[in-house]
Amino acid sequence: MLDILIIGGGPIGLACGLAAQKAGLTFQIVEKGCLVNSLFNYPSTMTFFSTSEKLEIGGVPFVTVHNKPTRNDALEYYRRVALANNLPLNLFEEVTDVSPIDGGYSITTSKATYKAKKVILSTGFYDIAVNLDIPGEDLPKVKHYYQDPHYYTSQNVVVVGSSNSAIDVALETYRKGAEVTLVIRGPEVSDRVKYWVRPDIINRIKEGTIKAYFNSSLQAVREREADIQTPDGLVTIPNDFVMAMTGYKPNFEFLAKLGVSLSKDKFVPEYNPDTMETNQPGLYLAGVVCGGLDTHLWFIENSRIHAEMIIRDIVGKR
Structure with a gap:
């Protein structure tokens, strides 16, 4: 049984993997699309609002010629971070079910079944348009x-x-x-x-x-x-x-299926802000998925800290 199954191979999912790796935990990252799939689907001409240092994960420097990195800069950076650290990544593999079992969770995907003590959901919000x-x-x-x-x-x-x-x-x-x-x-x-x-x-x-x-x-x-x-x-x-260009939203149906409580107004998922653990024990949220319909609340630069918070809590409960 894995220590952690991470759902989502975006920047924050990768950050969770790096933090888990540093803590000596066993884990697997599962992503339904390509690596950093949401960033890949950004406009080809897109320039980030954030500076490159605010997009860094795992303490790995993000070096760019210009102050504001582009989509292509980000794709190159996150790819190099993932491959250089040999993060266990299964791409083009969609999670279809997460069920509690004794000692953790059983996770069913389009290709396999996993068992993990903890699950981190870092699925973003870019896949479903408003x-x-x-x-x-x-x-x-x-x-x-x-x-x-x-x-x-x-x-x-x-x-x-x-x-x-x-x-x-x-x-x-x-x-x-x-x-x-x-x-x-x-x-x-x-x-x-x-x-x-x-x-x-x-x-x-x-x-x-x-x-x-x-x-x-x-x-x-x-x-x-x-x-x-x-x-x-x-x-x-x-x-x-x-x-x-009316915005996007997290997969609320999937969150509800997992038993995560959602607020009635903006569908904000319930979680402990100190640990990022949801109302389902051992199920954590990371990244922009935490904001519900308020998709301007979380982004890469201010949700990178979720990785360290989650892994600290998991290690502390061992």
Whole structure:
């Protein structure tokens, strides 16, 4: 029986593995996609808000030429950390069930069954998009994930949202020749937008090169059009693609299946903030999954500490 089974091979899952390795514990990391799968699916042009040192795990230096690392910098860093430390990683293996057994848990995956005394759940929130729940959302042209702006050259693009991902999409596709319309539910661009990007989008809106509808919502999407509800009434515009940058959420169904209690308002999972142990003994949470619907609460730089907290608790209970 393993000491720990870690579900999720993202930066925080890897950090948990490094901490477990340092403590001399036996463990296995299981990831349903590729290594650091969420980061891999970030836009190819993405630049982190954090500096490289704040993304470091396990005390391994993250050296970059620029102050703000890119997606590719991060992929290279976390790959080298994982392989250089010989972390036991099973990739493209999805966990389907976690059941209590005498002395720990039985974990069933798409490929095998494991037994472990403790389980760490570090699954993030990037796999499930928050839907718009409007007519036409199921059309192929409506996308909740974004890779490269070149694809949208000379297209009429509606971008829904006002935080970092939406603003990046709007600016990048505009600069590749798209006709961009922003649909923002609130009265202004979010103050969470990266400080060096926010003036750029505000100026593009002021000059009219990017059209923005504030206090508005996308109402319906058709093959060649989109309807926007604005303070002045319903507006219909030509449309080729909708980039619904409406955010993402953890797999609440899986958490509930494991017996983890969730709050009624923002579905925040129950856990001890000093140890990260949930209401299920021996089942721990690490990383952004801890925030429930409040996905701005936790990110890599402030949840790295979860790894040391969890391993300290596990070692202390041996």
